Every structure is written in C-alpha cells, then in structure tokens.
Amino acid sequence: MTINDTTTRFTGEGPILDSAYASRALSPGSEAIETPKHESNDDDLSSNSAIASKLKGKVLEIPKSLLTALQDRGWPAHEGDKDNWSDQQLTRYQRLYKDAIDFLQLVFPDSPMRLQKAIDHDYALFTFHFFPEFEDYEDSWTAGLWAIWLFTWDDEVDVNDGPSSLSEDFEIACAFRRKTVAQIKTFLGLDDDNNHAAETHTSDATYTSSGPMIAFEELSRRIVAKLNRDQRQRFYEQLALFIQATETEHAYHLSGHIFKTVEEMFPNVVLPSWVTDLDEMKTIEREQDYLISIYNDILSIKKEIANNSVNSMVPILYLSGVPWEEIVQRISKELLASGERFDQAAESLLQKTAGDAQLNESVRQVLHSIRTSCTGTIQYSLLSRRYNSIMKGNKDGGDVIRIVI
Template sequence: MAASSYTASNLLAQVQGQTMYVPPLDSLYSHWIQGVNPLVEEIRPLVEELLVRYVPQKADLSHARASAYCLFAATWYPDCDLSRLQFVVIYAIFLFFWDDNMDREEGSSDQELTYDINLGTQYRSEAKAYVNWHLGFEAKGCPEPDYRNPQLEMFGMAAKILRGMADKDTLTRFRDEVFFFILGLSFPKALLDSQEMLDCWTEVNKNIIFENDLLSFKKEVADGATTTLIPVLMNEHCISMNEAVALSVAGLAECCKRFDMAAAALRKRAMEFDTNVQNGVGRLIRCFETMQSGCYNWSKKTDRYGVGPYRKEDGSLQFQL
C-alpha cells in the first residue's frame, strides 16, 4: 500500500485484530536510577479529591482513576519532598486532562474541541492567560481572566504551591524547565543554554515519546487514534505494524545510548564550574534518569494503557488489538 493511500479508517482496519509483540525493554533502563517516592500514599486523598471534582461523568472517573496518577508522579520524582510531590501530581493531572480534552479522552470538559479550530484556539488562549495570571506575570491588580474549562483551576492550585516556594526568576524559568523547581536547582545560564544540556533534554523527550507510544498503542487503537509513532512509521515506510514496533524499539535503544553519551558530556562540561554546579548536574542527570525510567515503569503498570496483564515472564508483551 502506498504511503499516500493511508487513511485513519483503513489503517485502523489493518491493525485491529492483529497480535502486537513488544520485546523485553527492562534492560534498557536497568542501569538508571529508579524508584517510587515513599510519600506516594500521602498524595492519594488529594488525587481522589481532584478527580471527583473535575471529572463529571462516572465512566470517565473510572478511567481517570485507572491512570494511576499517584504512581506517575512518584516514579518520575522518587526523591522530592511532599510539597513538591503534591505540586507534581496536580500539575501532571492538569496536563493529562489538557491533552485528553483535545483528544476527546477521559474527563473531557468540551467534546467539540477536537473538531472545532476556533474552539481549540480559544481553549489555548484562555489557558495561556490563566497560567500567566497565576504565575504572577500579569500587571498588578489585573483580575483573574475568564475561563470556560474548570479543570484549569488545577493549574491555579499547582501555581499556589510554586509561588509559595519560588522567586520571580524561578517562576520565569518554570515555563521552560519545571523540574528545576522540583529539584531546587539553579545553574549558570552558560550551562543551561549549552549544547550538552540540549542534547540531554532531546534524548529524554524522545525516550518518553518512544516508550509511551509503544505501550499506549493498544489504548490508542481502541480510541481510534492514528497519529502516534507506530501508525506514522507504518505510513511513512509502508511497513507492517510489527515491523513498525521493531523499528520503534530499535529507536528507543539508540535513544538510551545517546542519552548516556549526552549525560557524560554534560558532566564533563560541568567541570568548568564549581563543585556546587557539578553536584547539581549529578542530581539533574539522576532526575533525567528517573523521568525516563519512571515513565516506562508507570506505562507498563497503569490500567490507562492496560498492558500489564499481557506481560510475559521475560518482560515482553504480546496482545491482540
């Protein structure tokens, strides 16, 4: 089939009913820092309160609970204190809901956003104004902007925690690098803007995309989504689903290797600065590792993707779409 002839409907028809095989991936992450924040149980009541308040339909609430947001936050940041972990989980739920609203997923407060460009633009504009106001970037005395989506209020809750701990410079940096607040780190601009830092960030983001699109594919097919990595590769290279899976796994493995190289280069670059910066870079790299390994461990366990029951003894996955 020519790449240009792919449509959402015929691609879904091609993969539905097929058996998908994902080889063991644990070894890719085994040499990186992993863990679960021991404060994970402390944030469960907060998460339940948020879900009950902001997910209007019972069926959607059930799906939201299955997403294991507590585990998500606790595996990404296994070492942060309770206030920062609360911030992480509120902010994470806000981001999940933001994305799900655009994709008509669980908890969507506006079902037409996916199909109406004007509504989507308004949604983004209102969110941007709300975020800026709650971070304190609007003129003093300016009233809170109007908004239709009540789920934005979760960002207001997260921002309140952030503003109680962070100065103006940190709030400004938050818009680009939120985890510096979580770690309590500060770096010279020359290091923040360095190629070594950019390379680390690039591989972290690519790693999360690779593994998430692999392990969420069963859910995406059930939802009728065709814009994730596997369908894109099938379309681009005119290959089968499992050939696309193999290509994705190979890409993930290369990404892990490139991250290790980028992390080594960042440590070397840090030697140009004092010991505080060098120690901070060590903590930062450990955080990069837990972000990647945490996302993987959450993805394979959460009921949001539902692949846990299909995990074999060797760590591989095999399931029918």
C-alpha cells in the same frame, strides 16, 4: 503524551528516525503529507479510520528487554510491585492517592464518569514514579497537582480518549488552548497587566477557575512562592510549547493527514542559566522527551488505534513500508541511540562543570532526576489502569509482551 512534544524527522534512508529535532512544535498545516499507502497492499488508506482499521487485530510483540533498556544503561530502576515498597514509600503513595481523589472532586464536581476515569488513571502512582526522590511531602503534592493538571487538561482535547465537543471542533479547541495559555501566564505572575497572581496566592481555598485549570491555579500558588520570575518564564514557555503541540496533533487528526515527523520541572536544585542554555542541556531535555515518546507510542498503541489516532511511530513506520515484524526492532535501535545521545551530552555537561564541585553535584542531581522521570514513566505505564490493556494476557512471565491491537 509528553510534557514537550519534540519531533524527529523520518528519512527514507539511513537511520529511520533523524536525531535533528525541531526546536519548536510544528504549526498546523506545516510539514504535512497525504497519508501514504503501504507498499505491500493496494487498500485505500487515505483516512485515519482506514489506517486504524488496517492495523486492528495485528499483534505487536515487545521484548521485555526493551522496557528495561535504559536501566541496563545504569539509569534508575523502580520498584514496581507495591509489595516491594518500604513502609515510608507506601505511606507517601497512600497520602498522595487520597489527596488526589479529594482534589479531583473539585476538578470534576458534576461529572461522575470523568471523575471515576481520572481516579482510575491514578495520578498519585504517576507522581510516585516520576518524582520518587522527593522526600518532602509538599514537594510530592506539588508534583501531584502538576500531574493532575497535565493529564486532565490533555484529555479535554485529546482525540485518543474519544469524541468530545473540544476534540471534534478544532476552532473551539484552539480557543480553549489560547485561553489556557493566557490563564497560565496570569497565574504564574507573568502578566504585568493583571495582578491576579498576587491577589489569589495568599488564599488557601478560593479558586477562580473550573475543571482542570483549578489544579493549575493551585499549582501556580506553589510555583510563584518557590521560583523566581526567570524560572517561571521558562516553565511558562515549556507549557506553551506543549499546548501548541497538542494543537498540531489535533489538526492532523481532523484533517486526515499524518505527521511527516514523529518525535525539570520541580528540581531540588536550580542550575544557573548559563548551564541550562548549553547545547548539552538542550540535547538532554529533547532526548528525555523523545525517550518518553518512544515508550508511550508503543505502550499506548492499542488505546490510540481504538480511537483512530495514527500519529505515532508504529503506524507511521508501517505506512512508510517497514515490514510489521521489523517495526519494534527499528524502534528499539533508535531508542538505544537516543539513550546514547543523552548519556554523551550528560558526560559533556559534567565535564564542563567539573571546575565547580557544588555546581557539578547539582548537575548530577538534575541528570539523575531526568533519568528517573524517563524510567518512572515506563513503570507507570505498565502499572496504571490508564494503560491496563498492556498486561492483559501477559501474565505468563515470558520474555515478550504481546499487544493485540
């Protein structure tokens, strides 16, 4: 799961992952192929469950150097162990953790099981690593609300987290998504026929929504107060794209198809539109999403296969005929290439803004923030109970993390 579900096309020759990304999420039913059979076996792999069954029990060996590949390029590193945190960092995290638990009780007032699951996922830890540069607590908590909404909303329809009325009924889930997009537009004050945003954002504690959308309603109060209409429109479009992408993923899962393709939110500075519209910035945003997707596909593989979800890089590479023992090597190669594309675009962007010292510094800050979000997501994945199966059995301090699927 990423904020934007950008996609990259598999090719039969040359680089296994094509860097020519789609500019929008695929529509359900497009770019789909029937599940192929692996070259090395004759088993019927025509369904997600059959593919998952074939992969269960396999061992994925991930060099620890792969997890630090971006830091090795000079990207920001994160203090993983709380014992290494400063008193200020620990205090901020503890406050975020308490506020997140209090708010989650509003999101799940009648479901102790879902509440506990959300608490275990520790969205405060995600916020702490995704936005570590925020010194003002209100900025941190705004980001925390975004994390709460993002994860809890996605889990409403995510087949990876087990069957529910939404994940098992595509039409109902699509209606839920359409309703969400409409609510987001209204809450962000972009629905000119609805004055809801102006009416509710003066209130401190009244909500018209339920479930995960309570978090977005509270988040939108802060966004409307901080961002202008053009900025809110851009934010809305990115979220709508993300929601569309979850529909695509859902369609493929339920149809028994697999993808033919794989694939700044609260900045302290705001860049002018001519900068954000540059090809370099679009490349940077796509590579950010792509890098996070690569790591997520590797680190969440056990959870996904357990729920018969095979629309990720490891299963697709395996089904395309790549020998199991070469999969991580192929993904590692593409990860490094993505990091290189990011850094080249970043350098070009800095050169194009070099004539304006203040703007150039703002660009540097945004680039640092984006890089931080990438490495922070990796750190969260390794520490959070949401992915706690990763480190089980990997306490020996060796150079390889073994994931038994």
